[in-house]
Amino acid sequence: MRTYAITGGTDGIGRALGRLLLARGDRVIAVGSGAAKGAAFLADAADLGAAQRAHFLRADLSTVAGMRRAAEGVAQATDSLDAAVFGAQRFQTARAQTADGLEFTFALAYLSRAVLGEGLLPLLERAERPVIANLAGPGGLPGTIAWDDLQLRRRYSGRRAAMQGSRCNDLLGADFPARHPGARTRYVLYNPGFVRTAMADPLPPPARAATKALALVLAQPAAAAAARVRELLDDPPPEPAAAFFRRRRVPMTGPDFDPAAAARLRAVTAGILAGAARRA
Numbered sequence: 673m674r675t676y677a678i679t680g681g682t683d684g685i686g687r688a689l690g691r692l693l694l695a696r697g698d699r700v701i702a703v704g705s706g707a708a709k710g711a712a713f714l715a716d717a718a719d720l721g722a723a724q725r726a727h728f729l730r731a732d733l734s735t736v737a738g739m740r741r742a743a744e745g746v747a748q749a750t751d752s753l754d755a756a757v758f759g760a761q762r763f764q765t766a767r768a769q770t771a772d773g774l775e776f777t778f779a780l781a782y783l784s785r786a787v788l789g790e791g792l793l794p795l796l797e798r799a800e801r802p803v804i805a806n807l808a809g810p811g812g813l814p815g816t817i818a819w820d821d822l823q824l825r826r827r828y829s830g831r832r833a834a835m836q837g838s839r840c841n842d843l844l845g846a847d848f849p850a851r852h853p854g855a856r857t858r859y860v861l862y863n864p865g866f867v868r869t870a871m872a873d874p875l876p877p878p879a880r881a882a883t884k885a886l887a888l889v890l891a892q893p894a895a896a897a898a899a900r901v902r903e904l905l906d907d908p909p910p911e912p913a914a915a916f917f918r919r920r921r922v923p924m925t926g927p928d929f930d931p932a933a934a935a936r937l938r939a940v941t942a943g944i945l946a947g948a949a950r951r952a
């Protein structure tokens with residue numbers, strides 16, 4: 673029996689993946705911020721006859737304290753981890769600031785993955801063939817990192833924040849081999865393309881209706897995206913880090929994966945986390 677931790681494991685692709693893994697006899701620790709979605713995940717698991725193998729960990733991954741609590745909660749639940757899958761997200765149409773003074777999307781979509789990736793690595797390294805799967809946007813829509821305004825105080829849009837989060841995750845993945853030379857864990861960045869999920873729920877009504885209508889025609893079901901993630905968990909590429917857009921391999925070259933930018937983000941991230949630790 674393998675053990676998987678999935679952030680955002682209570683909805684969308686994460687939930688569909690959890691269902692696939694539970695159905696084949698594995699153990700799943702789903703992390704999410706809402707009690708109702710957590711209860712639905714557990715009820716689903718019970719229907720599959722997997723109640724004993726399903727765990728819900730409630731944590732707000734937009735706060736550094738919540739990220740740390742989640743890492744501790746996973747460590748309390750298991751001695752070793754076959755994969756950590758990062759899929760927690762919530763689109764923010766208006767700029768929101770977290771308790772740590774960070775822009776919400778930067779914190780949830782990027783920083784939580786940086787913190788949990790490091791925090792869970794000792795558990796992962798104990799598994800036979802461990803994988804970190806970061807569900808983000810490599811090779812997809814363009815976006816840039818606002819190095820001089822990382823918290824997007826001056827020029828915010830939800831799309832800009834989401835795209836910046838994707839670029840930060842590209843660099844996080846590209847930097848993994850430099851941070852952890854010789855690690856057994858494989859880092860996989862995966863862009864599922866357009867998927868029918870709760871992603872559009874936070875949009876204002878007209879945009880929500882339009883996105884949901886488009887999704888009916890153009891998007892793949894969450895279960896199909898989850899099946900691809902499961903393949904990547906079962907059979908990761910041999911390289912320490914790899915990126916995919918759906919089935920297509922994305923070369924980890926060019927500005928999105930630039931080693932100097934990755935090192936810069938690593939340093940900035942360390943500074944942010946040191947500041948949060950001082951305030952705690």
Ligand SMILES: NC(=O)c1ccc[n+]([C@@H]2O[C@H](COP(=O)([O-])OP(=O)(O)OC[C@H]3O[C@@H](n4cnc5c(N)ncnc54)[C@H](OP(=O)(O)O)[C@@H]3O)[C@@H](O)[C@H]2O)c1
Pocket residue numbers: 679680681682683684685686703704705706707709710731732733734758759760761762780807808809863864865866867868869870871894
């Ligand atoms: N859907 C797409 O078309 C698409 C395209 C490209 C990439 N992706 C990526 O794929 C991943 C999964 O996307 P999805 O569309 O399946 O997501 P989704 O259906 O919107 O589900 C998001 C999950 O994140 C959790 N979450 C939200 N805020 C949280 C918080 N503060 N703390 C902890 N958990 C939180 C949600 O649970 P609670 O609300 O209960 O917290 C839920 O389980 C994301 O990383 C996304 O960027 C998706």
